[in-house]
Amino acid sequence: MPEGGFGIYLHWPFCQAKCPYCDFNSHVVATVDDDAWASAFEAELDRIADLTGGRVLNSVFFGGGTPSLMKVSTVERILDRIAKHWRLANDLEVTLEANPTSIEADRFAGYRKAGVNRVSVGVQALDDKDLKALGRLHSVAEALTAVDVARSTFDRVSFDLIYARQHQDVASWRKELTQALSFDPDHLSLYQLTIEDGTAFGDRFKRGTLKGLPDEDVAADLWDVTQELCVEAELPAYEVSNHAKIGQESRHNQIYWASGDWAGIGPGAHGRLTLDGVRFETIGARAPAAWLERVKATGSGDVSKSAMNEKDVLSERILMGLRMRDGIELPSSWIDENRKNINVLADLGLLYQTHRTLRVTQSGRPVLNAIIAKLLAN
Structure with a gap:
């Protein structure tokens, strides 16, 4: 097993609304059969356990979509099944992504009882006009209340903000980020708005017709x-878009960046x-109904499982690892060749x-993609 650790990612594909900037695999539906989905996740965990039994599990991550729409009983069933199959690290991190509109104190207490110990709240902006432009369903007041509920329930809470938004200038972002930092967060994910193909x-x-985007x-x-x-708030960037107090870094995301192993389960x-x-890349069926049917019919929701060659493994290690502040260690032969x-x-x-x-320097981080392209040009 790679030194980067071992984690499980579970994708809950359902949302209340589709945000115009989002290119994640998320879907708006009228109803969800939670029991059917819980059973499918359990079946996939059984299958993965047959391949990876005996490993120490470092993290579990419920992503989406909006996992905070899941019933507590669904989360509980999933975490109970995980506990039966793997040896759990003493510092096991169990993260659940949440939107402010779906945060309820009682449900969050249930998640904590089930085993969730970290929550990531999708605040995205502290400006009501910008929240509306981003297609968010919550207000600033609701977002701050949600963060308070999360912090009163869990020891570890992160929240996200998007900047480089339409018509945003430096002064307004400085004011907004200062407000966010005044809540003394342990972890912040701060993403520049990127315009992705296939989104609104x-x-x-x-x-x-998308006006007011900031220039370079x-x-x-x-x-x-x-x-x-x-930096002033003692939340330095430990990765390009992620900032944390010492010891509060996302252990799950570090598995990705350090080329660890993780099981990807869900649409x-x-x-x-x-x-x-041999390192394998696995990909689940994208459409929720198709994934659910594949699990029932074939015993696996994956549509692809392909072996990665040595060059692919190393390229991905560079692509992911250089995102980290501390950089990566590479074979001497590769360094000599490049x-x-x-x-x-x-x-x-x-x-x-x-x-x-x-490792990429501070001045290199804003142009990380160009640096990686240069290193992988051979």
Whole structure:
């Protein structure tokens, strides 16, 4: 098993509404058969356990969609089945993503009793006009109440904000982020708005009707303010978009970035499993109904399980690992083969090398994608 650890990701694909910027596999439906979904998740956990039994489980992550729409009994069944199959790490992290509109004190108390010990709240903005533009169903007041409920229930709470939004300037973002930091959060995920193909924002952008997006210079200034304020608040970036107090980093996401193993369970979920020395990529059927039917009919919701070659494994390790503040250790042979590109990036002040470890500098982080493209050009 890779040194990065072992986790389980479970994808709950249902939402109350589809946000215009979202390219995740999420769906709005009238009703959900929770019992059928719980049974399917249990069946998939049984299957994965046959492949990975005996491993120590470091994390469980309920993502989506909106997992906080799940019944407490569904979460409880899933976590009970997990506990039967794997040895649980003493510091097992069990995270559930939540939207402010679906946060209820009683339900959250139930999640905690079931075994959830960390919640990530999708606040996204502290401006009511911008929340509406982002397609969010909650107000700022509801979001702050939701964070309070989460913090009163769980020891570990994170929340998300999106910046580089339409018509946003540096002064307004500084004020908004300062307000967020005044709540003394342990963890913040701060994402620059990206316009993805296949989303409502993507369609508007192509038609030229998505107005007020910041240009590159303003986006760079917004990035600088983000780093400045978070460092002052002792929430440094441990990854490009994630900030945390020491010891409050997301253990589950670190499995991804450190090239650990994780089982991806649910519609469209991706996984990485090392079995008999071979690393496999797995992909679940994307449509919820199709995934559910595949689990019932074939015993597996996956539509793909492919072995990754050595080059693919290393490329992915670079792609994910350089996102981390501490960088990654790479084979000496690869460093020797790519010495020219490494030196060019180092001379530009974008990359730092110590023996076999590469890490992106502070000034390199805003152009991380270009750095990775340069390193993988050979």
